[in-house]
Every structure is written in structure tokens, then in C-alpha cells.
Amino acid sequence: MAHSYRQIARDGLWDNNGVLCMLLGMCPAMAMTTSATNGLGMGLATAAVMAASNLLVALFRERITQEVRIPVYILIVAAMVTIVDLTMNAWLHELYKVLGLFIPLIVSNCLPLARLEAFAAKEPILPSLLDGIFMGLGFTLALTAIGAVREIIGSGTLFADASLLLGPAFHFMELRLLPANTGVLMMILPPGGFLTAGLMVVVKRMLDVRAGKGIQMTGAHSVA
Structure with a gap:
């Protein structure tokens, strides 16, 4: 089956976004998005x-x-998670x-397993690699966006402690957008995660409907 690489990218980033469309991987989306920095880090680890x-x-x-196939998929994901885990611990x-x-816990995340079953197990190497990359980046964008909203409203900052977590080169990302002690505490607590997501x-x-696409669930969604 021929694939448009542009469509693979669009599906991963927007049309079939794992969090905002398929509602997969909601555990890290709720737990690790108290700040944009945490969401970015978790998303990139999952994308890798x-x-x-x-x-x-x-x-x-x-x-x-x-x-x-399912035990093998889990074993492969577990091996990749171990590599990412050790790499992050070191660097x-x-x-x-x-x-x-x-x-x-990325091993038990529904999104990687869903894409292995729905796409990688049926398609050639390059489209499968691109699907993994863009689905992972779409997951990263969703987590970062949720974290940014919660952090701005809850703490008045954006990408707080980015330089401590990601390295001194990321100091430029740290912003204070609202005066200190003016945040809404609920937004960085669990209810804020559900509300924001x-x-x-x-x-x-609403943006999809306005663009004339409506809400279309593909066969891949059903499998996921």
C-alpha cells in the first residue's frame, strides 16, 4: 500500500493525534503535564x-x-524503553x-502498542519509521501543550526549570508570564489535567469541524 509521507506526518501530528484524537496514553498525559518541561521530556522519551x-x-x-505477535511487540517496546531509561539516567x-x-511505564502505554499493531506490522520500513516518529512527535506536542496551559495558569511560568532538567542551553526557554503567587493551584493538581485535556x-x-473535515474515525482508530 502506497503512503503519502505528508499524510503520515499530518496524521501523527494532528488528524490522528494519539492524545487529542484517539485518547491513548492518557496516564502520562494526566500525570506528567504539571509543566511544559515535564510534558516535553516525557513526550520525547515516548517518541524515541x-x-x-x-x-x-x-x-x-x-x-x-x-x-x-503481542508478546514480541511488548518485548521490543520493553527493550527500547530500557535503552531510553538508561540513556536518560546517564545524560x-x-x-x-x-x-x-x-x-x-511506557511499556504499558497503549499508543506505541496500537501503532505497532495497526501500522508497523503491516507496512514497509520507511513509512513505519515515519509513523513512529510523527505519532511520537504528535504525542509530544499534546503533552507539551497540556503542560504549558496548566503551568501558565497554575504557576504563571512557562518551561520552568528547563535549564536544570534539559541542560544550561535551554535557559532561554524559562519564562515568567504572570506575577508570582497568582496561579490557580487546581491547574497543577489532577483535576487540572483532566480539565485541560x-x-x-x-x-x-471544533477546529476540525470548522475546517470541514468533521470527526472521522479510520480503521486504524478502531484497531487502536
């Missing part, structure tokens, strides 16, 4: 796992039988300490 896992499954899809230790247990899903669907 998805890209590598899609590539490996597409590469060996002819050798993976239907009977054992981004402060961010690693913040993300904590949620890095290993729900409103962003509504906004996306």
Missing part, C-alpha cells in the same frame, strides 16, 4: 521508543507470527528523576 519499535517491527514483520539525570516511574480535545474537534 515509538520510532525505534516501529522500525524493528516493520523490519521483522515477516518473521513474527500472529500467535506470538539527563535531573529530568530522569522528575519523570521517574513513568519512563518504564478535555478542553483541548473539544478545541481540536
Whole structure:
């Protein structure tokens, strides 16, 4: 099946966005988006796992039988998560300490497994790699956007502690947008995560309807 690489990118970033459209990976989307920095770090870790896992499954899809495909997918994702976990612990230790247990829990995230089953297991290597990259980037954008809204309203900052978590080169990202002690505490607590994610899903669907596309669920959604 021929694929438009532009459409693969558009699906991952917007049309089939894992969080805002398929509503997958909601656990890290709720728990790790108290700031834009945390959302960015968690999203990029997941994107790296998805890209590598899609590539490996597409590469060996002819050798993976239907009977054992799910255990094999989980094993591949677990191996990629272990590599990402060790890499972040070595090179981004402060961010690693913040993300904590949620890095290993990428193994149980529905989004990587859904894309392996719906796309990588059926398609050639390059489209599968691009699907993993752009689905991961779409996940990253969603988590960063949710984290940014919660952080601005809850703390009055944007990308706070980015230089501590990601390195001194990211100091320019740290902004204070509202006076100190004026934030709404609820936004950085669990209710704020559900409220922000729900409103962003509504906004996306309104934009889709305004663009004349409506809400279209593809076969890949059903599998996911």
C-alpha cells in the first residue's frame, strides 16, 4: 500500500493525534503535564521508543507470527524503553528523576502498542519509521501543550526549570508570564489535567469541524 509521507506526518501530528484524537496514553498525559518541561521530556522519551519499535517491527514483520505477535511487540517496546531509561539516567539525570516511574511505564502505554499493531506490522520500513516518529512527535506536542496551559495558569511560568532538567542551553526557554503567587493551584493538581485535556480535545474537534473535515474515525482508530 502506497503512503503519502505528508499524510503520515499530518496524521501523527494532528488528524490522528494519539492524545487529542484517539485518547491513548492518557496516564502520562494526566500525570506528567504539571509543566511544559515535564510534558516535553516525557513526550520525547515516548517518541524515541515509538520510532525505534516501529522500525524493528516493520523490519521483522515477516518473521513474527500472529500467535506470538503481542508478546514480541511488548518485548521490543520493553527493550527500547530500557535503552531510553538508561540513556536518560546517564545524560539527563535531573529530568530522569522528575519523570521517574513513568519512563518504564511506557511499556504499558497503549499508543506505541496500537501503532505497532495497526501500522508497523503491516507496512514497509520507511513509512513505519515515519509513523513512529510523527505519532511520537504528535504525542509530544499534546503533552507539551497540556503542560504549558496548566503551568501558565497554575504557576504563571512557562518551561520552568528547563535549564536544570534539559541542560544550561535551554535557559532561554524559562519564562515568567504572570506575577508570582497568582496561579490557580487546581491547574497543577489532577483535576487540572483532566480539565485541560478535555478542553483541548473539544478545541481540536471544533477546529476540525470548522475546517470541514468533521470527526472521522479510520480503521486504524478502531484497531487502536
